Amino acid sequence: MDPEERALRARLAAHQSWGNTADRAARTEGARRAAESRFEQDARKKHPGATEAQIAAAAASLRKAHFVRMALLSAQARRKKRGAS
Template sequence: MTPEQKISQTRTAAHRSWAKTPDRSRRTAPAREAAEARFEREVDPDGVMTPQARALAAASARKAYFGELARRSVAARRRNAAAGR
């Protein structure tokens, strides 16, 4: 199987799986919770902050993380455009 065929097969399987998922939010909840916990551990590794302070700091860490992803995405698109891709 070529890489392109494997990608196509995988995408089809993913779409079938999501088509059978009645509650998408419930299915993705563990991943969202894990991501939130990661940001909370990042800003308060010793668990000394109040829950409110930790939540605010985690929200800022999350915004910084996704802002950096966006910046990298823009840079990659510019490189690809310059390379004619």
């Protein structure tokens, strides 16, 4: 199977799966909770003596940094792909 067909099959399966899901928030709740917990744990490691408010602020910044890093990597990958074609 070529990569394009594999991608189409994956998209089909994803749309079918989400189409069968009535409560999207409930389906992804565990993953959201785990991700949030990871940012909070990282903040606690970096700032062991911080208050709860400081931990929350640091975790929020770590979360934002994570998503900005992903956006940067995505933009770089798209630029590289455009240059290769």
